[in-house]
Amino acid sequence: MEWVYIENISEYEGKEVEIKGWLYNKRSGGKLFFLLVRDGTGIIQAVVVKGEVDEKTFNLCEELTQESSLIVRGKINADRRAPGGFEIQVKEIELVHLAKDYPITPKPHGITFLLDLRHLWLRSRKQQAILRIRHEVIRALRDYYDERGFVLIDAPIFTPSACEGTTTLFETQYFGTSAYLTQSGQLYEEAGAMAFGKVYCFGPTFRAEKSKTRRHLTEFWMLEPEVAYYDLDDNMDLAEDCISYVVQRVLDRKKEELKIIERDTSKLEKVVKPFPKISYTEAVNILKKNGIEFEWGNDFGGKDETIISNQFEKPVFVHRFPAAIKAFYMKRDPLDEKLALGCDLLAPEGYGEIIGGGQREDSLEILEKRIKEHNLPREAFEWYFDLRKYGSVPHSGFGIGLERVVAWICGLSHLREAIPFPRTIYRLSP
RNA sequence: UGGGGUGUAGUUCAGUGGCAGAACAUCUGGCUGUUAACCAGAAUGUCGGAGGUUCGAAUCCUCCUGCCCCAGCCA
Numbered sequence: 001m002e003w004v005y006i007e008n009i010s011e012y013e014g015k016e017v018e019i020k021g022w023l024y025n026k027r028s029g030g031k032l033f034f035l036l037v038r039d040g041t042g043i044i045q046a047v048v049v050k051g052e053v054d055e056k057t058f059n060l061c062e063e064l065t066q067e068s069s070l071i072v073r074g075k076i077n078a079d080r081r082a083p084g085g086f087e088i089q090v091k092e093i094e095l096v097h098l099a100k101d102y103p104i105t106p107k108p109h110g111i112t113f114l115l116d117l118r119h120l121w122l123r124s125r126k127q128q129a130i131l132r133i134r135h136e137v138i139r140a141l142r143d144y145y146d147e148r149g150f151v152l153i154d155a156p157i158f159t160p161s162a163c164e165g166t167t168t169l170f171e172t173q174y175f176g177t178s179a180y181l182t183q184s185g186q187l188y189e190e191a192g193a194m195a196f197g198k199v200y201c202f203g204p205t206f207r208a209e210k211s212k213t214r215r216h217l218t219e220f221w222m223l224e225p226e227v228a229y230y231d232l233d234d235n236m237d238l239a240e241d242c243i244s245y246v247v248q249r250v251l252d253r254k255k256e257e258l259k260i261i262e263r264d265t266s267k268l269e270k271v272v273k274p275f276p277k278i279s280y281t282e283a284v285n286i287l288k289k290n291g292i293e294f295e296w297g298n299d300f301g302g303k304d305e306t307i308i309s310n311q312f313e314k315p316v317f318v319h320r321f322p323a324a325i326k327a328f329y330m331k332r333d334p335l336d337e338k339l340a341l342g343c344d345l346l347a348p349e350g351y352g353e354i355i356g357g358g359q360r361e362d363s364l365e366i367l368e369k370r371i372k373e374h375n376l377p378r379e380a381f382e383w384y385f386d387l388r389k390y391g392s393v394p395h396s397g398f399g400i401g402l403e404r405v406v407a408w409i410c411g412l413s414h415l416r417e418a419i420p421f422p423r424t425i426y427r428l429s430p
Numbered sequence: 431u432g433g434g435g436u437g438u439a440g441u442u443c444a445g446u447g448g449c450a451g452a453a454c455a456u457c458u459g460g461c462u463g464u465u466a467a468c469c470a471g472a473a474u475g476u477c478g479g480a481g482g483u484u485c486g487a488a489u490c491c492u493c494c495u496g497c498c499c500c501a502g503c504c505a
Contacts, residue, residue, distance in 0.1 A: 028468090030461045049462070066455090081463060101440075105455050106466050108442060112497055168503085184505090209503050210431070222505060301501075344505095356505060401505030415505095426497080 001073055006042035009086050012076045019044065019072045019088060022123070023064050023099075025106055033061040035090075036083070037072055043125065045087040046072050057093045066105070067123065069096035111414075118421055119430045129257035130417055133250055134406045138202075140249040141223050141400070144242050145200045150225060153192035153199040155185025161380040168208040170218075181206035184399060187329075187384055189226035190360060193395050194387050200225040210425050214414040215302065215352055217403060219423040226397030232341040232359045235396035236317050239345055239355050240273040242400070243315060247271040250409055263411045267349065270313045275345070277317040283308050299325045306350040315354070319343040328370040331359045331394075343398070351408035357398020364388035 001018045009017075021039030028034050031050035036043055048061050064070070074090040104120055114121045121127055146152075158172075158179040169180040185201040192199035202223040209216070225238065247268050251258070258265055278286075287294040290307050300308070300318075309316055320333055323340040333339035342358030361367050367388055371378055406418040416422035421430065 025466075027464045027466095028461075032462045032464080034464050034467085036465090045465085047463080079463090081465080083465065101456075103440065103455095105441065107454050108466095110442070110498090113441070205505075207504070211503060212498095213500075213502090216504070220505065299503090303501090353505060399505060404505055
């Protein structure tokens with residue numbers, strides 16, 4: 001008998017097949033059982049009728065517990081009453097392993113309980129839908145850059161010092177000296193862009209900040225493209241093209257999953273380029289118009305970002321920030337020395353910053369000055385200066401926070417469900 | 431690091447000074463089309479911990495502790 005996956009079950013109507021999976025839920029009793037069987041690709045209802053199966057199989061149905069692993073053999077029928085439209089008329093069931101007291105019942109649970117059992121929570125329908133969408137976001141991102149001639153140049157995870165010199169790093173021992181877990185691959189991507197023209201990296205990123213909000217993880221994934229000869233406008237064009245591509249691809253390929261998590265997709269359908277682009281100063285005026293007391297020169301808080309993004313149906317770029325609140329490597333606006341050529345992309349619906357980036361400083365003299373101003377150890381940046389010594393060109397790039405994009409597309413209230421095993425300040429397990 | 435909230439059965443919660451409760455899960459029995467099935471019955475407790483007030487504390491007080499939410503930092 002052929003072993004098939006539930007996601008392909010419609011191709012097997014009227015045929016006898018074998019499904020290998022786990023018991024998701026069970027209903028009824030007496031002379032009839034409805035078993036909801038999942039195999040990782042979907043859930044199907046298995047119907048067991050006394051007399052149509054041997055006694056051993058029927059008695060087994062009495063014993064079966066939630067998440068027991070089993071192999072079901074029978075005929076696939078279309079039936080309106082079955083969830084999913086198809087069911088399997090059981091001939092025989094083989095028990096693989098009997099689960100005892102599975103802790104996650106098909107009833108509401110608290111977030112602490114579920115996160116402690118994250119290794120089992122992954123089996124639930126909603127978490128599967130979210131993580132499948134995450135997978136599609138990753139595939140879409142990779143396809144996007146791969147199809148446009150970008151070369152994958154992954155940055156190291158162990159770094160000798162801070163990339164940006166601002167945030168708190170995780171320190172670890174490295175053969176008698178200190179090493180730090182990367183907080184950004186950007187400086188390395190700049191080296192890559194000078195070698196390959198268009199590059200990106202995609203890997204885990206670590207921030208030891210003691211953030212305790214729904215928008216932060218200590219370990220998260222970031223994709224960072226970097227392109228030689230790109231200015232700030234080229235950079236924003238690339239970012240908006242990329243984000244609309246990713247969102248439209250998820251809408252196209254993950255309809256079922258979006259339905260399971262009950263996402264209002266009408267809001268995502270509007271996410272097509274071009275996106276609105278406003279300057280920091282214009283953003284400050286929006287805040288003031290909305291009655292917020294905000295001083296030019298400060299950075300936006302979470303609430304400020306929500307007010308700004310709520311003015312638009314699409315993600316919105318905010319560009320040309322005060323240089324004082326941005327990293328040392330950002331190029332200044334030639335029209336106004338106070339401004340840095342940075343750009344953030346704020347997602348709609350209050351999801352905040354999903355992209356941060358900008359044009360990089362390409363002059364050796366200015367960069368040396370900035371390092372000094374920021375009190376950064378010059379030795380650590382010698383190799384970085386080389387990029388400005390040997391054929392320096394204008395260049396730009398940005399970082400996309402994967403979990404923030406996934407949380408936004410899925411409409412999640414917290415980043416921790418957007419990654420298989422979340423790491424936050426108070427959570428290192430499972 | 432600040433501000434707020436919370437901790438009671440396996441789980442989700444109710445219980446504001448007088449016998450420790452409900453629902454779901456579990457177990458027993460019933461049901462031939464269930465949709466988080468339903469019906470009847472049973473079992474289930476270090477009320478986060480320590481100390482105090484009281485005839486009597488889950489409940490009031492003090493300290494400790496776990497977790498959740500918000501802010502800051504940022505993707």
